[in-house]
Each structure stands twice: as C-alpha cells, then as structure tokens.
Amino acid sequence: MNFSHIIKTVSSQTFNNKGQLMHLCNVFLRRTRRGTRAGKSVQRAIPVITSKINHYDSQNIICHKQHGANIANLAKIPLLKTNSLISDEINTNNNIVISVLNCRSVKNKALSISDYVVSNKLDMFAITETWLGSSIDESVKQELVPTGYDFLQLNREHRRGGGIALMFKKGMNIEYLPNNDICIDQFEHMDFSFCHAKTCVKFCVIYRPPPSKSNDLRTSLFFDQWNSYLDRIVTFPHEFIITGDFNFHVDDKNDSNAMKFLQTLEDHNLTQHISTATHIRGHTLDLFITRSESNLLRTKASVHEPNLFDARGNPFCDHHAIQAVLAGAKPKKISKTFTFRKWKTVDQVELSKDIVLDIPDTNPSVDELANQYDSELRDVVEKHAPLVTKSVLLRPNTQWYSDELRESKRNRRRAERKWRETGLEIHRQIFKERCSNTGKLLHQTKQDFFSKKIEDCSGDHKQLFKLSNSLMGKQHDIVLPTSTSNTELSNKFAHFFINKVTTIRNVLSQQHSFNRELSLAEDTPFNGEPLP
Known part of the structure; x- marks a missing residue:
C-alpha cells in the first residue's frame, strides 16, 4: 500500500476529531506481514486461501465467485502414528x-x-x-x-x-x-x-x-x-x-x-x-x-x-x-507362609502369674509329669502369644532403595514414555541420560546401605557373619528331615545323638587303657646355646 493511496482514502472521510484521523493512519501504516514484532500478547491469524471457485450458469456466464474451501473436494486422511519405528506399548501385566x-x-x-x-x-x-x-x-x-x-x-x-x-x-x-x-x-x-x-x-x-x-x-x-x-x-x-x-x-x-x-x-x-x-x-x-x-x-x-x-x-x-x-496368562504369584508368635507384646507379670503348675500328691511317673508340663505350658503360651500365620508374596528385595532412587526411576519411566510418544532424537537422548543417572545412583545407594549395616554390626559378630553370608550367597533355608509329627522328629534327633555317644564310648573302650603306674619322664636340662 503506497502513501498516495492513504492520502486519497483519508481525504474522502469525514472525521469528528483528531483522534479518529490518527487511528485510521495507524491502521494503514501498520505492517501486517508475517514476522511483525507485536509482543507476546498479540496473536494474528495467517490467512490461507484454499481454493478460488467460479460458478457458471447454463450460458457459461460467471454468476459469482466463491472464496474458500469446497467441502466436496476435501478427502479424508486417516491418522497415522507419529513414529512408526517405535512399537506400541503392550500391556505386559497379564501376558x-x-x-x-x-x-x-x-x-x-x-x-x-x-x-x-x-x-x-x-x-x-x-x-x-x-x-x-x-x-x-x-x-x-x-x-x-x-x-x-x-x-x-x-x-x-x-x-x-x-x-x-x-x-x-x-x-x-x-x-x-x-x-x-x-x-x-x-x-x-x-x-x-x-x-x-x-x-x-x-x-x-x-x-x-x-x-x-x-x-x-x-x-x-x-x-x-x-x-x-x-x-x-x-x-x-x-x-x-x-x-x-x-x-x-x-x-x-x-x-x-x-x-x-x-x-x-x-x-x-x-x-x-x-x-x-x-x-x-x-x-x-x-x-x-x-x-x-x-x-x-x-x-x-x-x-x-x-x-x-x-x-x-x-x-x-x-x-x-x-x-x-x-499370548497367555502370567504365572500366579508365589507366596511364602510364616508362622510366628508375638513374644514382644507379652506381659511378663501376667505370664508369671499364669505359670503355676499343680503337681498332684501321688507319685507320677516322669512321662506323666512331662505331659502335664507340656499341656499346661502350651495353654499358657497360647493365651498370651497365640500362633499367627501370615502369607507374604515374594517380591524383589528393595529394602535398600532410597527416596532419591525411587524418584530417579520414576523420572526414567517418564522420559521413556515421552520418547515412545514422540520418537524424537532429543527425547531419546534425555531418556539415555536418565538411565545413566539411575544406573550410577543404583550402585551408590546399595553400597551406602550395606556399608551402614556393616558399621552397625561392628560389635555383634553373629549379626556381622549373618549379613556377610547373605551378601556372599551362603545363606540357605534350614530343611528338617521328613517326619509325620514333632514327636517323631524329636525322637530321631535323640536316637542320633545317643547312638553317637555310644559309638564314641565303644571306640574308647577298645583302646589300651592308661597305665597309672607309669611315671612321667623327668625333665632334661637344656644344653644348647642361648639366643642372642
């Protein structure tokens, strides 16, 4: 738009005051091309002409012109995934x-x-x-x-x-x-x-x-x-x-x-x-x-x-x-069953009051006394510390995870989801960086956790050996021999040690007995040279 056109337009208008004239001049002088600096708060739409259609009558004379899109000429384009190189995430919770x-x-x-x-x-x-x-x-x-x-x-x-x-x-x-x-x-x-x-x-x-x-x-x-x-x-x-x-x-x-x-x-x-x-x-x-x-x-x-x-x-x-x-269901989660008694919650005073054995006046046998002690003490224990059974799902050992490590793993998952969503190289690099940071923190957190536990066990050798055995993979579950009842298992242990003692006695009896009449040899004087 040239300056002469602006003067011609302004001269043909009637203005009530000077403000209207200045406003019209600013409108004509304002640049409307793309890229004009207008500040962050100003948004201008960029016009797009999609078609220019001429309509004709029966005598091939133009009736009117239509500017805009002809809906009948638009084709529907199916939506595609933005990045075909990254496979869809699969719900792995059930497969x-x-x-x-x-x-x-x-x-x-x-x-x-x-x-x-x-x-x-x-x-x-x-x-x-x-x-x-x-x-x-x-x-x-x-x-x-x-x-x-x-x-x-x-x-x-x-x-x-x-x-x-x-x-x-x-x-x-x-x-x-x-x-x-x-x-x-x-x-x-x-x-x-x-x-x-x-x-x-x-x-x-x-x-x-x-x-x-x-x-x-x-x-x-x-x-x-x-x-x-x-x-x-x-x-x-x-x-x-x-x-x-x-x-x-x-x-x-x-x-x-x-x-x-x-x-x-x-x-x-x-x-x-x-x-x-x-x-x-x-x-x-x-x-x-x-x-x-x-x-x-x-x-x-x-x-x-x-x-x-x-x-x-x-x-x-x-x-x-x-x-x-x-294509199939995941295996069922494995659980482990524990049985225990809450001994720490037992009231010691009340427990001592209940442990009162009523011994009969008659002369009972040893087996009768043992059965009586076992029956009465078992009733007292069941009253104060009943047996509790608990089933726990076997999960990965994460006791050494820190809040910082958990947050780092969450950030890693967010970065991975963002990369899978966009497929951009910049998001892949961010994901790799998060993986690297999590890897460093993973090793450092576990090292700090067990170093602290070893320091805490410095005065307790039993706990220190127990911890070292678990870290070295030398800790195994205690497996008892098969038995139908606890009584049978106890008798097996008793017979084992009785037979062991009997065997030792038989071996010692077969050896030559010590002759008490033999005196010990007298000490001989030292005739060597003293050390310098």
Missing part, C-alpha cells in the same frame, strides 16, 4: 514376557541386570555369555537373581567365557531337559519345557561362539550338528521357541554362511522374527525362531536397548535385548 540378551559376563553387570529384569517385569530371561564357572558364582548370583526368581545355568568347560543361563519366575514351573544322548560341541545349548495355555512349550537357548584358531570350531561342523539338532526339535508335537546368539550376520545378503543358515530354517518350516540390528555395529546376531504356523506370539518380537550402566554411568553392553510377549 508372559520373555527377553534374551548377550551380556558378555554377568559378573560386572549383576545389579544392573537384576534391575532390568524387575523394571521390565520379565517372566523369563535368557542369557548368553554368562562367563560363570568360578568360585565367586554364589556371590554373583546373590546380586543377580531377584527374590522370587530361579536360576539355571550351563557353564563352559575347559575354556573361559561362554556359558548360558535362564532366569525365570518360580511360578513358571520350568523343567530342564538334558540332552545326554547327542554330542554337540560346536555350539552351547540348553533345553527347557514349561506349560503355557494348557499346552507344553519347549524353550531352547543357543549360543554359537565365532570360529577361531583358539577354539577349533568350524562352520561346516556347526551346520552338520545344527541340522541334526533341528531334526530332533521339529519332531516335538507342541510349540517351541529357539533363541540366542548365533553370530551370523543374517542381515547381510552377501554372507554365504548367513544365507545357508536361513535356508536351514526354511527347510524345517521355521520362521526367524528379528529383522533389525541386535548389535551396536549394526548387524543382526541374536535371533528368535518359531514354527512358521505358530500362534505363540501375541505381537512381533521387538529389539530395544537394555540400557545397562555401571557405577560410573557408562554403558557396558554391546548387544541389544530381544523382547517377546506370549
């Missing part, structure tokens, strides 16, 4: 969740792996390259296996490294299936079975070490044993899952060995479900295999970063984890 990961030694990752299992609510966790088999295994497993889980392992023999294991909830009722009738030395494997949706499922964990001069493994021998192994597996009448680290780049179409491996799966009517990289270098090494017509999986198996961090917040896992959800 069996399985995860597979190459840990490359669990000894330096035990606490992080335990937190990973608990945070993801895993029912089964298959591990390859455990590197177990040394004298510190018990202490590692004490920190590795959460409360309510069992652990089965197969260590590599005669060489360091390797090894596979399975961690699972106790309610899964998993059974180990040894294969002693076949000889396989080109790859490590463990076979299990568990009941799922009223059917038996075989679960196989595989680790194939890469061939080298030091291990004398050959790819040709692997394929011979692998085909024999698959011939046995496919004869299983029910569903089965084969998973683990095979060390084949199945994503590389030019890798002849990888293509040959995939051909063996196709020949046995099997399907490999992993199509993305499972290693930080971009190759697909870890696989998840089922029958081609299997309906075992609820959704497609996914790959994600396990986000395992050390005490300094540095990531230390070069493989990604595979996670799959089975």
Whole structure:
C-alpha cells in the first residue's frame, strides 16, 4: 500500500476529531506481514486461501465467485502414528514376557541386570555369555537373581567365557531337559519345557561362539550338528521357541554362511522374527525362531536397548535385548507362609502369674509329669502369644532403595514414555541420560546401605557373619528331615545323638587303657646355646 493511496482514502472521510484521523493512519501504516514484532500478547491469524471457485450458469456466464474451501473436494486422511519405528506399548501385566540378551559376563553387570529384569517385569530371561564357572558364582548370583526368581545355568568347560543361563519366575514351573544322548560341541545349548495355555512349550537357548584358531570350531561342523539338532526339535508335537546368539550376520545378503543358515530354517518350516540390528555395529546376531504356523506370539518380537550402566554411568553392553510377549496368562504369584508368635507384646507379670503348675500328691511317673508340663505350658503360651500365620508374596528385595532412587526411576519411566510418544532424537537422548543417572545412583545407594549395616554390626559378630553370608550367597533355608509329627522328629534327633555317644564310648573302650603306674619322664636340662 503506497502513501498516495492513504492520502486519497483519508481525504474522502469525514472525521469528528483528531483522534479518529490518527487511528485510521495507524491502521494503514501498520505492517501486517508475517514476522511483525507485536509482543507476546498479540496473536494474528495467517490467512490461507484454499481454493478460488467460479460458478457458471447454463450460458457459461460467471454468476459469482466463491472464496474458500469446497467441502466436496476435501478427502479424508486417516491418522497415522507419529513414529512408526517405535512399537506400541503392550500391556505386559497379564501376558508372559520373555527377553534374551548377550551380556558378555554377568559378573560386572549383576545389579544392573537384576534391575532390568524387575523394571521390565520379565517372566523369563535368557542369557548368553554368562562367563560363570568360578568360585565367586554364589556371590554373583546373590546380586543377580531377584527374590522370587530361579536360576539355571550351563557353564563352559575347559575354556573361559561362554556359558548360558535362564532366569525365570518360580511360578513358571520350568523343567530342564538334558540332552545326554547327542554330542554337540560346536555350539552351547540348553533345553527347557514349561506349560503355557494348557499346552507344553519347549524353550531352547543357543549360543554359537565365532570360529577361531583358539577354539577349533568350524562352520561346516556347526551346520552338520545344527541340522541334526533341528531334526530332533521339529519332531516335538507342541510349540517351541529357539533363541540366542548365533553370530551370523543374517542381515547381510552377501554372507554365504548367513544365507545357508536361513535356508536351514526354511527347510524345517521355521520362521526367524528379528529383522533389525541386535548389535551396536549394526548387524543382526541374536535371533528368535518359531514354527512358521505358530500362534505363540501375541505381537512381533521387538529389539530395544537394555540400557545397562555401571557405577560410573557408562554403558557396558554391546548387544541389544530381544523382547517377546506370549499370548497367555502370567504365572500366579508365589507366596511364602510364616508362622510366628508375638513374644514382644507379652506381659511378663501376667505370664508369671499364669505359670503355676499343680503337681498332684501321688507319685507320677516322669512321662506323666512331662505331659502335664507340656499341656499346661502350651495353654499358657497360647493365651498370651497365640500362633499367627501370615502369607507374604515374594517380591524383589528393595529394602535398600532410597527416596532419591525411587524418584530417579520414576523420572526414567517418564522420559521413556515421552520418547515412545514422540520418537524424537532429543527425547531419546534425555531418556539415555536418565538411565545413566539411575544406573550410577543404583550402585551408590546399595553400597551406602550395606556399608551402614556393616558399621552397625561392628560389635555383634553373629549379626556381622549373618549379613556377610547373605551378601556372599551362603545363606540357605534350614530343611528338617521328613517326619509325620514333632514327636517323631524329636525322637530321631535323640536316637542320633545317643547312638553317637555310644559309638564314641565303644571306640574308647577298645583302646589300651592308661597305665597309672607309669611315671612321667623327668625333665632334661637344656644344653644348647642361648639366643642372642
């Protein structure tokens, strides 16, 4: 709009005062283009012309012009997920969740792996390259296996490294299936079975070490044993899952060995479900295999970063984890039943008043007195401290969790949900940073908690040894011999010690008796040289 046009417009108007004239000039002089500085409180709509339609009559003469959108020309566009690379979150509260990961030694990752299992609510966790088999295994497993889980392992023999294991909830009722009738030395494997949706499922964990001069493994021998192994597996009448680290780049179409491996799966009517990289270098090494017509999986198996961090917040896992959800109900939660008496609440004065034994005037036998004492004292105990039975669900031990750690874990979950919602790289970086902070805090919190407990036990050696045994994995439940009643169990203990004393006496009686007439030898004088 030029200045002459403004003068022409203003001159054609009639104004009552000077204010109206100044207002009209400001309207014409104000810039209305996009990007005008108008302050945060001013919002201007940017006009958008969607169409310019001319309407004609029967003689092709323009009747009028319509500016705007023609609703009849608009097409409905279906809404899509903003980020298709991130899979939908699945409700894992009611389904069996399985995860597979190459840990490359669990000894330096035990606490992080335990937190990973608990945070993801895993029912089964298959591990390859455990590197177990040394004298510190018990202490590692004490920190590795959460409360309510069992652990089965197969260590590599005669060489360091390797090894596979399975961690699972106790309610899964998993059974180990040894294969002693076949000889396989080109790859490590463990076979299990568990009941799922009223059917038996075989679960196989595989680790194939890469061939080298030091291990004398050959790819040709692997394929011979692998085909024999698959011939046995496919004869299983029910569903089965084969998973683990095979060390084949199945994503590389030019890798002849990888293509040959995939051909063996196709020949046995099997399907490999992993199509993305499972290693930080971009190759697909870890696989998840089922029958081609299997309906075992609820959704497609996914790959994600396990986000395992050390005490300094540095990531230390070069493989990604595979996670799959089975279409079926989770196992029932395991509970443990305790029976106890509340002795601390007993009134000592009232208890002493009630302990009054009425001994009869007659001369009772020892058995009669013992029965009387037992009956009357049992009634008094039941009156003041009755037996209480309590059932507790087995949950992971989190007594050393601090409020700061719980808040850090909540922030980590919020960051993960935000990243899954948007799929943006910036939100992924924020999530990784939260994982690193939580990893550092996880190690520091547990160290501070047990350091404080050890300081508190400094004057009590019994509690100190008890705490050290629990940390080193040397604490076991006391298992009593089987018996039908407490009386029978007491008699077993009595007979055991009576027989032991009798045996010692018989051994001593068979030895030569001490001759009291023999005198002790006299002391001989010292004839050596004194020390300087």
